[in-house]
Amino acid sequence: MSTSPDSLAHHPAGQTRKGLSTLSLQWLGVAPFLLFALLFLILPTATLMIGAFQDADGHFTLGNIAKLFDDSILSAYWISFEVSAASALGGSLIGLLLALAAIQGGLPAWIRPTLMTFSGVASNFAGIPLSFAFLSTLGRMGLVTVLLRNYADFDLYGTGFSILSFLGLTLTYLYFQIPLMVLIVTPAIDGLRTEWREACESLGGSSAAYWWHIALPILWPSILGSTLLLFANAFGAVATAYALTGSSLNIVPILLYAQIRGDVLHDQNLGYALALGMIVVTGLSNAGYIWLRSRAERGRE
């Protein structure tokens, strides 16, 4: 590099150029990862999205999207939405209460780590084995069903209940939704500082005032965001529902599964549209989750 004094003015520019070239070399460090993500995550998804707007010959069409609004498909989305929303709302409410009880309930210290470990297990205990477990519990021959019939003289299935129904599926989903909520809301509850409660008390606020004016407003974004994450989690789940109900329950993931297997529909591009619909739903709720989480973090001192 030149050493004349007036070249000092150009120095920064030279550095930028050098910086750029090392930057492009540095990109190589993440290239394998980006390539992998492109091949096995982004391109496959993108090709479906494009396919959703094409007919069998590859011409642009909105026909597939329009078919999503057929009654049978719309109702599948609706049932999926209901099950996901119910298990997400129930899961986040119960999970929140459990986490609060374990962390702030004044219970013995061993409760909390036990709950956390168990939540780690149960939130991953989804899928087929979970459906087996619930069939053994609440199925026609399940333990609870039999016990209720023999000892409480209560015919569960006589009430119209079925493990294959909306209620049964929601109860089953809660088994992994509640622990997931416990895991993701715990850091937020830990963020509640005891001094806030004490400051509130010394200013004359009751326990209810503390929850209403301070704790809940602070936790609110986290709770809502977690609920959205739970929703997306349930919306995309295939295995549990499939093992539980076979193809008998008309929810979107199962519809799509059957479509891919070629059991029911034979319209590839409609399948792409179904997939697109799922991504839109889960994408929106995840975007909501990320937005709310960043809000929750910003508010903290």
Next chain:
Amino acid sequence: MAYLTINNLHKRFDDHVVVHDFNMSIEQGEFVTFLGPSGCGKTTVLRMIAGFETPTSGQIRVGGDDITHQSPQKRGIGMVFQSYALFPNMNVTQNIGFGLKMRKCDGAEIARKVAEVIKLVELSGKENHYPHELSGGQRQRVALARALVVEPRILLLDEPLSALDARIRKNLREQIRDIQRRLGLTTIFVTHDQEEALTMSDRIFVMNQGRVEQEGRAEMVYTQPATEFVARFMGNYNLLGAADTHRLLGLDIQGHLAIRPESIHVLDAHSQQADTLAGTIRQHQLLGSIIRYQIDSGGVTLQVDRLNRTASDLMPVGTEVRLQISRDDMREVR
């Protein structure tokens, strides 16, 4: 009759006693300081006064009423926390107005009082800021305002300045003291900084291991420490054991003899005055307006402070001197 009295307060956590036999009484409008090293139980006593901890035994009375087992909400005692504890979901106005809202004051009154106190703590213009948008000193003033606005019977401040830098500390120190005087608030201030305690308080309670070691007016505690602990904690006292005292001064004492460094007079080696000790200068340190000497006298090293008036005042290492200590400046401590 004292306004706040504490009798035989004890606090045990599991099996270790954190506060024992704690007694104190303060007058209405007084500003007192708890001064003591880390872990001596200052916060614990404060939290018992505020009602966040239940004493193992003992009694706390305010204005004649026993409040030992009253809930914190009913005590009307304001607390400013070391970590501010501002509600992050509320802005400055809402934070300060919270206590009034809990007391069911009407909106107009809340607005008026909040505006008043915001002016008092000099936070005008920050009304709509959230805690994370404020500096440390501003947050601390919001915390102070929040505690003040409900007109508490007693104000407790737990090391409110320890997280701030030196200049803001000094500033806020004066501001707090000024507001306290103006409102005539009975105040307990916790600190482990002796300078802070000396400059602010009417009275100081020096605490050690869960009990009051000495209490008294600031200048008394400083000039007349009652125990070795206080002497060590309050200043750079020279502390002589009984044997050294006997050998050097021919005095028989129990415990220790405490001598402040500025009360030792340095005379030149040929001085004919009676009752002086021979000494040799071993070291000197320039501390701005004073020079601190380490002087060896009969095998004991004494610290001696002298005013630094002119450059020629500095005595070189090795100089032989004579030391004069007045009887009045020697204190026997336990």
Next chain:
Amino acid sequence: MKSTSRLGAWVAIAIGTLYFLLPLIATFEFSLKMNRDGYSFEAYKVVLSDPGFQATFGYSTLMAVLTIIVGIVLVVPTAYWIQLKLPRLRPLVEFITLLPLVIPAIVIVFGYLKLYNSSSWLPLTGNERATDFLLMCSYVTLALPYLYRSIDAGLRAIDVRTLTEAAESLGASWPSILLQVIFPNVKSAILSGAFLTFAVVIGEFTMASLLGRPAFGPYLQLIGANRAYEPSALAIIAFMVTWASMGLIQVFARNARPARKTA
């Protein structure tokens, strides 16, 4: 007031315990009833000696191990590089690693079937080995959120930059920096990510079923559709595998602390 809230807490925990233990108890009880004349472990005997069980469980275990290895090789250098040289890319990479939570597994595998079918430019579904590879890649994708998060947290906990510079100034090459300096210090984070991955992959159904590979998940589904008692036994076995994975995470998380202190 304190005691009523504690009572509420106990009630919440008790109801939660009931809800979570009942299905396990019921499943276990059911799995013992294969013999008409009383409880026995007959169902477990039948399951464990079924060649189909051994083959599919072995296959899924192998898949899980491969997934973990490939996942680590892919994620550790990336997370390290992001932290050291390209912090500006962090949001992008974090976004990508979160995508598998956004895009349901069934959609991803559907995309594979469209993109890599036997008549495409890269016919990965053409033969069995290639499909195994594709399945493994799909599992790496599923594991990305878990692996990346735990490894990134592990790297943040140590001072990656200083460690790297110290190693560089001592003349270490890039491979030996990674293998001898960085890896050992984030070992426990890697391991906990690995066990989580194992728990996710071992019983995975959707991907394996739609790619037509003989994995444990589709086997479970098949047994569930055709047998009575064996599924319960399998559910208990699967639960214990999950529990073991989580338990090992706890063990490594606990051991991580002293290890970090000496580092």
